[in-house]
Amino acid sequence: MQEDPQISAVIAVLVENESGVLARVIGLFSGRGYNIESLTVAPVEDGGNKSRINIVTSGTPMVIEQIKALLYRLVPVHRVSDLTQIGPHVAREMALIKVVGTGEPRTEALRLAEAFRARAVDSTTGSFVFELTGASEKIETFIDLMRPLGLVEVSRTGIAAIARGPKTI
Amino acid sequence: MNASTDLKDSLTAPPSAALSMPVQNGAEIVLRVLQEQQVEVIFGYPGGAVLPIYDALFKQNAIRHVLVRHEQAAVHAAEGYARSTGRVGVVLVTSGPGATNAVTGLLDALMDSVPLVCLTGQVPTHMIGNDAFQEADTTGITRPVTKHNYLVKRPGDLARTLHEAFYVARSGRPGPVVVDLPKDIMVGPSSYTPASEAPHRSYRPVREPAREAVQAAVAAMRRARRPLFYTGGGVINSGSAASEALGRLVRLTGFPCTSTLMGLGAYPTTDPQFLGMLGMHGTYEANLATHGCDVLINLGARFDDRVTGRLDSFSPHSTKIHVDIDASSINKIVRVDIPVVGDAGRAIAMMIEAWEWSDVPVDRDTLAAWWRQIDGWRAIDSLAYKQDPSPSAVIKPQHAIRRLHALARETGRDTFVTTEVGQHQMWAATHFQYDRPNRWMTSGGLGTMGYGLPAAVGVQVAHPDALVIDIAGEASTLMNIQELGTIAQYRLPVKLFILNNRYMGMVRQWQELLHGSRYSESYSASLPDFVKLADAFQATGMRATSLGELDDVIRRMLAHDGPVVADICVDETENCYPMIPSGAAHNEMILGPEQSDRAARITDEGLMLI
Numbered sequence A: 001m002q003e004d005p006q007i008s009a010v011i012a013v014l015v016e017n018e019s020g021v022l023a024r025v026i027g028l029f030s031g032r033g034y035n036i037e038s039l040t041v042a043p044v045e046d047g048g049n050k051s052r053i054n055i056v057t058s059g060t061p062m063v064i065e066q067i068k069a070l071l072y073r074l075v076p077v078h079r080v081s082d083l084t085q086i087g088p089h090v091a092r093e094m095a096l097i098k099v100v101g102t103g104e105p106r107t108e109a110l111r112l113a114e115a116f117r118a119r120a121v122d123s124t125t126g127s128f129v130f131e132l133t134g135a136s137e138k139i140e141t142f143i144d145l146m147r148p149l150g151l152v153e154v155s156r157t158g159i160a161a162i163a164r165g166p167k168t169i
Numbered sequence B: 001m002n003a004s005t006d007l008k009d010s011l012t013a014p015p016s017a018a019l020s021m022p023v024q025n026g027a028e029i030v031l032r033v034l035q036e037q038q039v040e041v042i043f044g045y046p047g048g049a050v051l052p053i054y055d056a057l058f059k060q061n062a063i064r065h066v067l068v069r070h071e072q073a074a075v076h077a078a079e080g081y082a083r084s085t086g087r088v089g090v091v092l093v094t095s096g097p098g099a100t101n102a103v104t105g106l107l108d109a110l111m112d113s114v115p116l117v118c119l120t121g122q123v124p125t126h127m128i129g130n131d132a133f134q135e136a137d138t139t140g141i142t143r144p145v146t147k148h149n150y151l152v153k154r155p156g157d158l159a160r161t162l163h164e165a166f167y168v169a170r171s172g173r174p175g176p177v178v179v180d181l182p183k184d185i186m187v188g189p190s191s192y193t194p195a196s197e198a199p200h201r202s203y204r205p206v207r208e209p210a211r212e213a214v215q216a217a218v219a220a221m222r223r224a225r226r227p228l229f230y231t232g233g234g235v236i237n238s239g240s241a242a243s244e245a246l247g248r249l250v251r252l253t254g255f256p257c258t259s260t261l262m263g264l265g266a267y268p269t270t271d272p273q274f275l276g277m278l279g280m281h282g283t284y285e286a287n288l289a290t291h292g293c294d295v296l297i298n299l300g301a302r303f304d305d306r307v308t309g310r311l312d313s314f315s316p317h318s319t320k321i322h323v324d325i326d327a328s329s330i331n332k333i334v335r336v337d338i339p340v341v342g343d344a345g346r347a348i349a350m351m352i353e354a355w356e357w358s359d360v361p362v363d364r365d366t367l368a369a370w371w372r373q374i375d376g377w378r379a380i381d382s383l384a385y386k387q388d389p390s391p392s393a394v395i396k397p398q399h400a401i402r403r404l405h406a407l408a409r410e411t412g413r414d415t416f417v418t419t420e421v422g423q424h425q426m427w428a429a430t431h432f433q434y435d436r437p438n439r440w441m442t443s444g445g446l447g448t449m450g451y452g453l454p455a456a457v458g459v460q461v462a463h464p465d466a467l468v469i470d471i472a473g474e475a476s477t478l479m480n481i482q483e484l485g486t487i488a489q490y491r492l493p494v495k496l497f498i499l500n501n502r503y504m505g506m507v508r509q510w511q512e513l514l515h516g517s518r519y520s521e522s523y524s525a526s527l528p529d530f531v532k533l534a535d536a537f538q539a540t541g542m543r544a545t546s547l548g549e550l551d552d553v554i555r556r557m558l559a560h561d562g563p564v565v566a567d568i569c570v571d572e573t574e575n576c577y578p579m580i581p582s583g584a585a586h587n588e589m590i591l592g593p594e595q596s597d598r599a600a601r602i603t604d605e606g607l608m609l610i
């Protein structure tokens, strides 16, 4: 059991939008020692009565199955769907990245931002805030590139994910 | 029956007197919902935040209130009530310390799947978050110890939420539900809404097992050469029809049957096809059959670590079938081959049908050979103990329980047993006999010392004419001894049968086996005189110190029509055997000195496990 390989899973959970529901979901992970790599939540359906939680987690296949069953067992949970299992999916996040500097590094940062299609959503003579949307790896690469160019702060949304094609959760 | 008809059950309640009342406050609405949910009794303890509810209780007669002496006991009493009746147990406690005192009981009920609704008082909504007097974040604290919980923030949500709490508590895998009730909502006007007929928005547990899964299970059962039924509390939770069906299935197949601690009584423990309990203190034959079987049919049990022992050698050669209403129990600990998600009773009924229709031939000869092997293990007589027959002899605890069972049976009365936690609990599980479901109430998953006495209160309240015995240890008894006050107040004829070995025996046993007999803090020093204690609580106290006194004390206890505390002074050094040490496999059992001096390899990891 312990020797099983760790896999990563992107799980979409449709929940009743009520107080405490996020605490239940997070408590399920913390209480049983499961990983949360990313978690996002926002109202999506039914005039705001239902929220969607996207969770990126990892574990052995048995643990992932267990997580899904435990999520489904929660009273305010409508649906649980493993996007990594139902087929190809798109997973994106948005990051706000603050870079402080002048002169050569500042020009270089702007040049790289253009190459990455990051938008400068705030600029002063000594700083930029870039907005970048994409797969997590792309955001990580961009952050790494900004590091020597005056990176001072990063704010990321975590992943929103959806299945490709006409299929829904 | 499915989830939605479950909900409708609550609608068949007769219209109550309350229906004609004028504008009602929140507290009155609470009682009206309880009445519609056919609640007869609630176990509780008052305080500031629930005074409006107590006031509403005072003004009506439909629902009884049993005043316990500690909120933990209220929850255990409700558990005893629920487990002995199959109904939802109801608890009422105040905010802050009332709610926090209930926490142990709630977790106990969660782990043992007992349906409860626990109403907790809360400070008024406008004061929540102010660290107000007796404020606690009750929904936060109880989230991990309940199946679900609610904080009612608007009067309009009150009735609906309460109805929903009952539905959630009893449907699917049953469990405790907390409803936190701020005082202003109890005092202010509220409106009544009947239980909804519509299915729940999101919670719709599957009751009906998939037919193909049952057919696959039965096909494996018919091909089995060394089959074994492993049944658990899920069969009892499914209702008495499930236990009856289990009896039919076991007899129809001719297979051996073992049970978990929680499942005792679903299949009669006196039946020849019953191998005794399995697990850490299970019988030799049950554990070796589990180890050696080729098809293991788990009905409503959850592969608890007390049952499986070392996982990598648990039932290593078997095809595993697992019936559970909780999909998250399946493949949680042990990988199974044929999962069947659904109600145990339904699954058993479908198995009977599929068995009768199947044309896969059954090999009766191999089954007979399997039985011969089991009979060989049985001959070891792993529960045997040696009682010196002289009247002055020290009483063996196992013997005391066997005599208790024999003499209780002679009375012909319907008998319910609760227990505390420790050696006496294991002996009560193995030396008393349970021929019917819902007659055995013990704290399995949490192992809560102090469970048995309050649970006996709940059982006796539900069954006023029955014989209710708490088989107890002297240390556990002291954890909720104050309930002798409740027993006195309601004149409950509960029998507290203390196997007094002057030790936290189970702790002492582990220290003897795993910690070089260093008995660190496990001696029950400065014990009270239980006979005098009985007297102080208006009960009758009795004591047996030698074998010659045992039967007489038991007889007098059973004959007395009032509460009794029987202090049975037993052998202080007796150990509970057989035993699979933590970290060992089923075929590495330690047998008692009577059976063999074979010792299991107690692994170093065993020391780390609890």
Ligand SMILES: Cc1ncc(C[n+]2csc(CCOP(=O)(O)OP(=O)(O)O)c2C)c(N)n1
Pocket: B420, B421, B422, B423, B424, B425, B447, B448, B449, B450, B472, B473, B474, B475, B476, B477, B499, B501, B503, B504, B505, B506, B507
């Ligand atoms: C509330 C609680 N605290 C501690 C324990 C650990 N524990 C398990 S059995 C036991 C000893 C019980 O002693 P007693 O009630 O005398 O029963 P015996 O084992 O002697 O029959 C202890 C301390 C527990 N199960 N529950």
Ligand SMILES: [Mg+2]
Pocket: B422, B473, B474, B475, B499, B500, B501, B502, B503, B504, B505
């Ligand atoms: Mg003891």
